[in-house]
Amino acid sequence: MKLGFDNEKYLKIQSERIKERIGHFDGKLYLEFGGKLFDDFHASRVLPGFQPDSKLRMLLQLKDEAEVLMVINAEDIERKKVRGDLDIGYDEDVVRLIKLYRKKGLEVNNVVITRFQASPAVDSFIKRLEKIKIKVSRHYKIEGYPNNVAFITSDNGFGKDEFVETTRPLVIVTAPGPGSGKMATCLSQLYNENKRGVKAGYAKFETFPVWNLPLKHPVNLAYEAATADLNDLNMIDPYHLAAYGETTVNYNRDVEIFPVLNATFESIYGKSPYKSPTDMGVNMVGYCIYDDDACKEASNQEIIRRYFKACEAVFREKGSEKEIYKIELLMQEAGITPNDRAVVTATRERAAKEKKPAAAIELADGTIITGGGTKLLGPLSAALLNSLKQLAGIEHDVKVISPEAIEPIQRLKIEYLGSKNPALHSDETLIALSMSAATNNNAKLAMEQLPKLRGCQAHTSEILAHVDVKEAGKLGLMLTSEPIAEKKP
Numbered sequence: 001m002k003l004g005f006d007n008e009k010y011l012k013i014q015s016e017r018i019k020e021r022i023g024h025f026d027g028k029l030y031l032e033f034g035g036k037l038f039d040d041f042h043a044s045r046v047l048p049g050f051q052p053d054s055k056l057r058m059l060l061q062l063k064d065e066a067e068v069l070m071v072i073n074a075e076d077i078e079r080k081k082v083r084g085d086l087d088i089g090y091d092e093d094v095v096r097l098i099k100l101y102r103k104k105g106l107e108v109n110n111v112v113i114t115r116f117q118a119s120p121a122v123d124s125f126i127k128r129l130e131k132i133k134i135k136v137s138r139h140y141k142i143e144g145y146p147n148n149v150a151f152i153t154s155d156n157g158f159g160k161d162e163f164v165e166t167t168r169p170l171v172i173v174t175a176p177g178p179g180s181g182k183m184a185t186c187l188s189q190l191y192n193e194n195k196r197g198v199k200a201g202y203a204k205f206e207t208f209p210v211w212n213l214p215l216k217h218p219v220n221l222a223y224e225a226a227t228a229d230l231n232d233l234n235m236i237d238p239y240h241l242a243a244y245g246e247t248t249v250n251y252n253r254d255v256e257i258f259p260v261l262n263a264t265f266e267s268i269y270g271k272s273p274y275k276s277p278t279d280m281g282v283n284m285v286g287y288c289i290y291d292d293d294a295c296k297e298a299s300n301q302e303i304i305r306r307y308f309k310a311c312e313a314v315f316r317e318k319g320s321e322k323e324i325y326k327i328e329l330l331m332q333e334a335g336i337t338p339n340d341r342a343v344v345t346a347t348r349e350r351a352a353k354e355k356k357p358a359a360a361i362e363l364a365d366g367t368i369i370t371g372g373g374t375k376l377l378g379p380l381s382a383a384l385l386n387s388l389k390q391l392a393g394i395e396h397d398v399k400v401i402s403p404e405a406i407e408p409i410q411r412l413k414i415e416y417l418g419s420k421n422p423a424l425h426s427d428e429t430l431i432a433l434s435m436s437a438a439t440n441n442n443a444k445l446a447m448e449q450l451p452k453l454r455g456c457q458a459h460t461s462e463i464l465a466h467v468d469v470k471e472a473g474k475l476g477l478m479l480t481s482e483p484i485a486e487k488k489p
Contacts, residue, residue, distance in 0.1 A: 001364070001455055004294030005049035014284045015061045018203075021282050022065070022169050024273070025201030028193065030186040031282070033174040034206040038100060043207055045478070046222045046299040047285065055207075059172060060105060066170040067107035070094050071180045074116050077125050083177055091125050093176035098134065109134065110164050114181030115141045137162040139181065139188055146184070146260045153267040158191040178230065187264055194268050201273065202265075204254070204280045209234045211248045211278050212286040218299035220249060221330050225306040228323040240276035248278040300334055301457065301478075304341045307331060308459075308480035315463060315483040341480070343459035346370055348482075351461035357486075359383035361477070362457040363390065375422060376406060379460055380468050381429035384453075391449035392442070400443040405432040426471040453477055462486045
């Protein structure tokens with residue numbers, strides 16, 4: 001993938017911008033952190049050059065001034081809400097993230113449970129946090145939130161919340177997912193800090209949409225595609241345009257809530273520090289793009305990828321057709337179709353020609369490698385082996401896996417594990433390759449090429465088994481599939 005984003009510049013100017021914003025207030029800033037603080041793979045896909053851990057690395061430059069405040073909704077604990085990309089509960093993810101941040105060197109001492117109501121699940125979670133030396137604060141549901149500002153900013157509103165004692169100038173407020181109550185937590189802290197004589201500030205860190213890129217820039221359209229299930233919409237910030245005569249981009253929920261936020265700031269401080277939702281943001285991503293065409297192309301590819309993912313979710317009865325329709329409209333706006341993804345065309349052509357399942361992988365130099373499903377190998381397995389041979393400079397007709405390595409795996413699957421499909425999945429294929437590598441130098445050479453697949457595009461002519469999808473993720477392949485049921489060989 002052609003690079004277009006300066007990651008080192010981002011680390012420098014983003015941390016400087018946050019320090020600057022702390023200085024606008026009374027030495028205390030609550031920074032609402034939207035999206036993923038760690039492993040932001042969406043950003044790395046649409047901004048080639050952005051490292052998935054960039055935001056964490058940036059915050060580590062501020063670690064002596066910062067602490068993390070985790071937020072989780074009591075209702076999400078009670079109903080066992082799951083983070084889809086990791087398939088773990090929000091409560092489990094909070095514990096995971098606390099341990100991760102501490103290991104990386106960030107201070108984490110507090111968790112806020114919003115919309116608090118006691119229950120066995122919530123009580124058990126609190127005890128678990130206390131065992132790892134985390135203090136838990138309870139914030140309560142407030143009738144009329146967020147619109148009844150006078151009541152909310154009173155002793156019967158935010159005044160009932162348990163105040164979180166923090167010690168650092170920068171408090172990073174983050175959560176395992178949307179709807180956790182990050183903004184309410186920040187506002188509650190501002191109210192209670194003010195009662196204690198501290199004029200703390202609030203700012204928002206959202207990577208997308210990128211406020212200083214055009215509304216219909218592919219990077220921003222890709223954000224809409226990524227949040228099609230939430231029905232987020234990018235829009236011109238009307239408050240910023242009215243205040244400064246400058247066109248900037250924000251998203252609908254921030255624009256819609258701004259009058260309420262403004263009134264809340266005025267109720268707490270007497271006046272608001274901001275004139276627009278854009279003013280609240282500190283995101284510097286747009287200043288770090290040095291090859292706009294590279295980012296546009298990467299974002300267009302992401303929109304198409306999201307389209308296939310939405311189709312697959314509907315096929316698996318885990319998504320809505322509304323998401324598909326929305327992304328189709330976004331593709332029209334971007335002037336692209338699924339065939340603009342090179343691996344899609346290559347896969348479809350091979351599948352149509354051979355009338356059997358097929359897969360394609362696009363290597364870093366743009367070479368497209370295909371593979372067809374057989375009784376020995378699934379289509380992704382075949383494309384993987386062909387790609388590794390191409391990267392290793394091994395002739396296509398040279399076998400890198402010996403029959404002696406394949407036969408025992410197939411016998412295990414059929415005779416002992418009850419599988420009806422003898423074809424090797426991608427994980428089984430790689431195990432067979434590693435077994436062959438012990439005695440076959442070509443197999444060893446092929447295995448050594450595996451890191452070169454990270455970031456490569458891939459597509460299959462049918463929905464794959466979960467084990468193949470998971471293995472593709474481990475290899476770093478950007479995998480999509482046609483929404484067609486897997487055919488047995």
